[in-house]
Amino acid sequence: MKYSLGIDTSNYKTSVALTDINGGIVYDKRILLNVDKGKRGLRQQEALFQHINNLPILFDDMFNNFDTKDISCVSVSDKPRSVSGSYMPAFLAGVSQAKVLACSLKCPLYRFSHQDGHVRAASRFTELCEAKRFISLHFSGGTTEVLLYDNGKLTIIGGTKDISFGQLLDRIGTKLGLDFPCGEELDTLAYRYLTKNVKAKILVFPKIKTNSGYINLSGIESAVFRFIDGKILETDEKNQLILGIFSSISTAILDMLDEVYKKYAINDFLFAGGVSSSKTLRKMIGEAGTNFNFVFCEPELSSDNAIGISLLGGEKIWR
Numbered sequence: 001m002k003y004s005l006g007i008d009t010s011n012y013k014t015s016v017a018l019t020d021i022n023g024g025i026v027y028d029k030r031i032l033l034n035v036d037k038g039k040r041g042l043r044q045q046e047a048l049f050q051h052i053n054n055l056p057i058l059f060d061d062m063f064n065n066f067d068t069k070d071i072s073c074v075s076v077s078d079k080p081r082s083v084s085g086s087y088m089p090a091f092l093a094g095v096s097q098a099k100v101l102a103c104s105l106k107c108p109l110y111r112f113s114h115q116d117g118h119v120r121a122a123s124r125f126t127e128l129c130e131a132k133r134f135i136s137l138h139f140s141g142g143t144t145e146v147l148l149y150d151n152g153k154l155t156i157i158g159g160t161k162d163i164s165f166g167q168l169l170d171r172i173g174t175k176l177g178l179d180f181p182c183g184e185e186l187d188t189l190a191y192r193y194l195t196k197n198v199k200a201k202i203l204v205f206p207k208i209k210t211n212s213g214y215i216n217l218s219g220i221e222s223a224v225f226r227f228i229d230g231k232i233l234e235t236d237e238k239n240q241l242i243l244g245i246f247s248s249i250s251t252a253i254l255d256m257l258d259e260v261y262k263k264y265a266i267n268d269f270l271f272a273g274g275v276s277s278s279k280t281l282r283k284m285i286g287e288a289g290t291n292f293n294f295v296f297c298e299p300e301l302s303s304d305n306a307i308g309i310s311l312l313g314g315e316k317i318w319r
């Protein structure tokens with residue numbers, strides 16, 4: 001069997017994957033980058049250093065289980081988005097290793113954006129696998145964008161104009177004393193409270209306003225911080241606050257999609273990126289009662305991974 005090798009070195013995860021000629025996943029390993037307790041993120045040089053240390057660990061494991069002669073191509077994420085000026089030093093770790101591997105294995109090297117990988121990983125095992133046109137929502141730690149997918153090309157048509165959903169959750173989470181990154185723990189707390197309380201109370205914050213598919217999130221961040229400052233929150237009050245944040249986010253998403261639909265008349269919405277794996281958001285959006293076709297992939301394909309990058313490379317040589 002021949003394989004396509006994918007490498008992704010995002011700001012918070014080192015990922016390596018192999019997919020086969022049929023688009024099946026045969027290897028998928030990831031290492032979460034370490035963030036010291038109390039910090040709200042990593043500097044690029046810190047992320048780059050950790051990726052350089054993590055990649056040999058992943059390659060050692062992979063090549064102990066797969067023969068190098070079966071690698072048909074090497075693919076790597078080399079930038080955040082496929083737009084002019086998109087750049088992040090963390091991706092240099094993956095690019096340098098990919099170049100060495102492709103030269104050593106005498107096979108093609110393909111480059112894609114991190115965003116391209118996210119959308120392909122999310123779509124591959126859904127009803128939109130072969131779709132030519134749909135709307136993709138890339139919601140991750142650093143990105144909140146609404147994208148028009150048109151025959152393989154992604155165009156930004158909406159999203160946030162300041163911080164992302166992921167940054168909002170991380171900033172609020174660290175304010176509440178949680179370890180960074182905070183999204184998964186906040187989601188667990190919100191989902192548990194929502195599902196165990198039939199009449200779960202939700203703290204209401206100022207509505208996140210939308211304008212032609214775009215939003216700003218600094219307003220709700222300030223409102224939440226004002227509520228938290230100087231208070232010692234009881235467990236129920238903290239849960240109500242967290243659930244209120246997720247409720248505000250889900251409402252903003254639905255408002256953005258409503259405006260996008262009015263402009264593009266596309267009913268299929270694919271969710272990609274780590275924030276899209278949130279069980280709370282999936283439940284709230286799925287129960288919103290709209291006629292939109294919301295498409296969610298498996299949660300592990302929403303978070304940062306090299307599967308989409310590997311798939312895109314394989315499609316270059318096998319399709």
